[in-house]
Amino acid sequence: MGDLESLGSSLAVDRSAPTLREQALEKLRKAVIGGELAPGTRLVERRLCDLLGVSRTVVREILRQLEAEGWIVNPPYKGPTVATVSADDARQIYEIREALEGLAARLCATRAKPADIKRLQDAVDGMAEAVAAGDVEQHILHIEAFYEALTDGAGHRMMQAYLASHRSRLARLRSISLSRPQRAGRSVIEKRRLLEAVKLRDSASAQRLAEDHVRNSREAALGTAEQDAPTPSNAAAGVSPSTPAASSPRRRSGVA
DSSP: OGGGGGGTTTTTOOOSSHHHHHHHHHHHHHHHHTTOOTOOOBBHHHHHHHTTTOOOHHHHHHHHHHHHHEEEEEOOTOOEEEOOOHHHHHHHHHHHHHHHHOOOOOOOHHHHOHHHHHHHHHHHHHHHHHHTTTOOHHHHHHHHHHHHHHHHHHTTTHHHHHHHHHHHHHHHHHHHTTTTTTTHHHHHHHHHHHHHHHHHTTTHHHHHHHHHHHHHHHHHHHSSSTOSSSSSSHHHHEEEOOOOOOOOOOOOOTOO
């Protein structure tokens, strides 16, 4: 038996290896993003300890982290649950996205540097690989990288700040949209077309393609933009219906 000095580097911790907390956080986040944990699901600490194989302290830490990211909510007297997005909120987010991303695409087509275009290309290629692998989480990460490159290329800091502040809601809606049949592949095709318009410095086409892409994503996530009533698809996916307005009595034709 030797002393501590004789052990050399054998006790060195592998700093590249994820900690138990990081592994548990990644697994729970992936379950939420991928829809394995349905929106509205109550997250019971003791059950999570059993499923993840970690202590209650670790579970509480990762729940706080996911709450900060917007993936879960923790209302009083109910406990942590997987977050939902109301249909009204979703529609408003898509309306803002359509305006902002159309502007970002138009500006990027005129201002982007070669490095920005390279980042856009890498992001689109990454999306295609994620679709082929059926990895929704990686697809969303590459989408975020795409929009970071787009807004960087546009040189618009306020737009970057808005998108960053709504990252979790945007990711939630993207996961809903991408879960629709064929939508993931079509989304990649739409972004490739947008990228080509940016490469050609065609600002008008870039704006139109970006706006069309957002509208297509909205329809995939919500079914139709005007639908307020609950449906099996939007309820299961995490878009909660808005409260329908009271219907006013209709007048018959010719009645004053």
